[in-house]
Amino acid sequence: MSYDETSGTGEGGEGGDPGGGEAPAYDWRQDPNVPTAESQGYTLGSDPCLDACWDAYYKCLDRGRDPSVCLGDLTACQRGCAERPAPDAGTPAAQPCDQGPCPNCASEFQDSQPCNQALGHGGPHTCVRGHTW
Ligand SMILES: [Zn+2]
């Protein structure tokens, strides 16, 4: 009666120990707690005013300042951009045609209906009841 005893050695695992005891220099770009334009959902190039804010913010961080200080400046800058009146109000509100009142409304309904088209329109004037003149 013999039994084969095969005892495999469980040895073989290499104890890899993470080398490197040197702390890398702090890089805010690697810090998940430091907001970036991307993390705040802002696309650089969308607004010159906000771009300048982010640019100043990144420069602030690059100078090694406290991220919370830089962030405070950024927030103030963003607020300034938001409160800044737009340089041009975009498309001006369409002015109503100043020709009126509608003569048909005046005679039939005894009320005064202005032309309901935009100022400077071509063709006949029209009122809300569909008259033309
Ligand atoms: Zn009318």
Ligand SMILES: [Zn+2]
């Ligand atoms: Zn008109």
